Amino acid sequence: MPSVLTEQQIKQFHRDGYAFPIPVMGADEANVLRKQLEEVERRQGGKLDPTQRSKSHLLFKWLDDLIRDPRILDPVEQLIGSNILCWNTIFWIKEAGSESFVSWHQDTRYWGLSSNKVVSVWLALSPASRESGCMRVLPGTHVGGVLPHEDRYQESNMLTRGQEISDGIDEADAVYMPLKVGEMSLHSYRLAHASGPNTSSDRRIGVSMHFMPPETQQIVGEWDSAALVRGVDPFENFERTPVPCGDFDEAAVAFHRKASEAIRQVLYADAARNTGKL
Numbered sequence: 001m002p003s004v005l006t007e008q009q010i011k012q013f014h015r016d017g018y019a020f021p022i023p024v025m026g027a028d029e030a031n032v033l034r035k036q037l038e039e040v041e042r043r044q045g046g047k048l049d050p051t052q053r054s055k056s057h058l059l060f061k062w063l064d065d066l067i068r069d070p071r072i073l074d075p076v077e078q079l080i081g082s083n084i085l086c087w088n089t090i091f092w093i094k095e096a097g098s099e100s101f102v103s104w105h106q107d108t109r110y111w112g113l114s115s116n117k118v119v120s121v122w123l124a125l126s127p128a129s130r131e132s133g134c135m136r137v138l139p140g141t142h143v144g145g146v147l148p149h150e151d152r153y154q155e156s157n158m159l160t161r162g163q164e165i166s167d168g169i170d171e172a173d174a175v176y177m178p179l180k181v182g183e184m185s186l187h188s189y190r191l192a193h194a195s196g197p198n199t200s201s202d203r204r205i206g207v208s209m210h211f212m213p214p215e216t217q218q219i220v221g222e223w224d225s226a227a228l229v230r231g232v233d234p235f236e237n238f239e240r241t242p243v244p245c246g247d248f249d250e251a252a253v254a255f256h257r258k259a260s261e262a263i264r265q266v267l268y269a270d271a272a273r274n275t276g277k278l
């Protein structure tokens, strides 16, 4: 299944900050990944531990394979060039009928990354529809400055501190990004985005993967890590994450502890409290 961006999609990404839907894999293949995730959840009593939601490619071998998959990397290369680091992977799971939502935010405000060229991939492992709370974006907000955010700490907000853009959002301009199972969207981490509750009868399961060029620096945390997934990294600003030999590989799990803690330090830097959501 080819997933190379057209000239028009590349233009749209640079102009509006996003492109979708991009077919990555068939529903059968995506369902196999969903089953592997849900099998781990089942063994753990029904849920991932919040600490397993990020840097998850160190825990799930299939996710480490995915961040190196040409069906994902070829389009990313068209946007940021041929040397590519994967900084993070995050599970976004909204249970059927759940109130979980994501407030309007720009990731650039919280991630401590120096680059303007960070690209987020969001792959649907279950239907991401308006009903199930697919992502919405505000076209063009990736250019210009970072908008003012406030920490609101709502219980149902999936973001660490309920961070929300406090001014400058006109929902009338928002674009929904529905995805079928096995499709992905791409957005700039500077783009304002959000998502609503899941009013459908299925879980809404997405996994995001965040890619950046190797000249990027971590400017909030003292130490950080990334996977080199394509090309070379002449800068070595991030410690290279190990490739797990299998699910919950011992060395990768130990690295995950340190790497996900480093991410938490960055995400909660200057926050009034740690909500334990990641």
Ligand SMILES: O=C(O)CCC(=O)C(=O)O
Pocket (backbone or CB within 6 Å): 092, 102, 107, 120, 122, 133, 134, 135, 193, 194, 195, 206, 208
């Ligand atoms: O899954 C969602 O609804 C939000 C995801 C998100 O904020 C992101 O991928 O940057």
